Amino acid sequence: MKKTIVIVDDHLLIAKALEGIIGNFKEFEVIYVAESGKDLIQKFESNSRIPDIILLDISMPIMDGFETVLWLKQNHPAIKVMALSMQGDDKSVIRMIKNGAKGYLLKNTHPRELENALTKLNEDGFFYPEWASKIILSNLNNEDPATGIRISEREKEFLKYTVTELSYKEIADKMCCSPRTVESYRDQLCDKLDLKTRVGLAVFAIKNGFAES
Known part of the structure; x- marks a missing residue:
C-alpha cells in the first residue's frame, strides 16, 4: 500500500506540479493539497x-510552516513532516526542526532526490540532506531537556560532541576513553532513542539541550 502525502503550499502551481511528480513515485501518493496551515486544520476537522507524510512550505499566509509543524507535533505526532521551502538559512532549518519537522528540502531539489528523501523519511523517521546536516551540526541550542528518558552523565557528555565535526576517535580522546567505549555510548543511545545515525543523535542533542555551548 502506498504511503499517503498531503502538500501544504499556498502556491497552487507549485503544489500541483509536486502532485504530478509524486504521482510517478511507486511508493507514494498525494491525497490532497492544502493552501495553508489553517486550511489543513479545517480539512482535518472535516x-x-x-x-x-506532509510536505510543508514555510512562507504561507494566515498560518505559516513554523506554526503548522508545531500544531502537527502537538496534535498529530505520528505524521512525518518534511519542510519543502525556498528558505535554506540556518534559522529556518533549526526552527523547523525544533518545532517538529523530520526532514528538510529545498524546492529546487531534483525529483529523484525527493523520492529518495521521502523513502528515507518513511523508513528511518527523518531525512536531512548534507547541507542541512551541516547546519544542524554547527548550531547549538540551550533548552532544558525534557525527554523523560534516562541518560547517564557520560552519555550526555558524548551527546554534546555529536554536534561537532570530531571523529569518534577524537571524541574518545576528549572523553579519556577508548573508541570502543564511545561506540558503546552511541549504540546505547541509538537504542534508547530509536535512532540510527549520528545526525539523528545530533538533532536530539540540539533539540534537548545536550549540545555544548
Whole structure:
C-alpha cells in the first residue's frame, strides 16, 4: 500500500506540479493539497484523510510552516513532516526542526532526490540532506531537556560532541576513553532513542539541550 502525502503550499502551481511528480513515485501518493496551515486544520476537522507524510512550505499566509509543524507535533505526532521551502538559512532549518519537522528540502531539489528523501523519511523517521546536516551540526541550542528518558552523565557528555565535526576517535580522546567505549555510548543511545545515525543523535542533542555551548 502506498504511503499517503498531503502538500501544504499556498502556491497552487507549485503544489500541483509536486502532485504530478509524486504521482510517478511507486511508493507514494498525494491525497490532497492544502493552501495553508489553517486550511489543513479545517480539512482535518472535516474528516479528510490523515496522511502519513506532509510536505510543508514555510512562507504561507494566515498560518505559516513554523506554526503548522508545531500544531502537527502537538496534535498529530505520528505524521512525518518534511519542510519543502525556498528558505535554506540556518534559522529556518533549526526552527523547523525544533518545532517538529523530520526532514528538510529545498524546492529546487531534483525529483529523484525527493523520492529518495521521502523513502528515507518513511523508513528511518527523518531525512536531512548534507547541507542541512551541516547546519544542524554547527548550531547549538540551550533548552532544558525534557525527554523523560534516562541518560547517564557520560552519555550526555558524548551527546554534546555529536554536534561537532570530531571523529569518534577524537571524541574518545576528549572523553579519556577508548573508541570502543564511545561506540558503546552511541549504540546505547541509538537504542534508547530509536535512532540510527549520528545526525539523528545530533538533532536530539540540539533539540534537548545536550549540545555544548
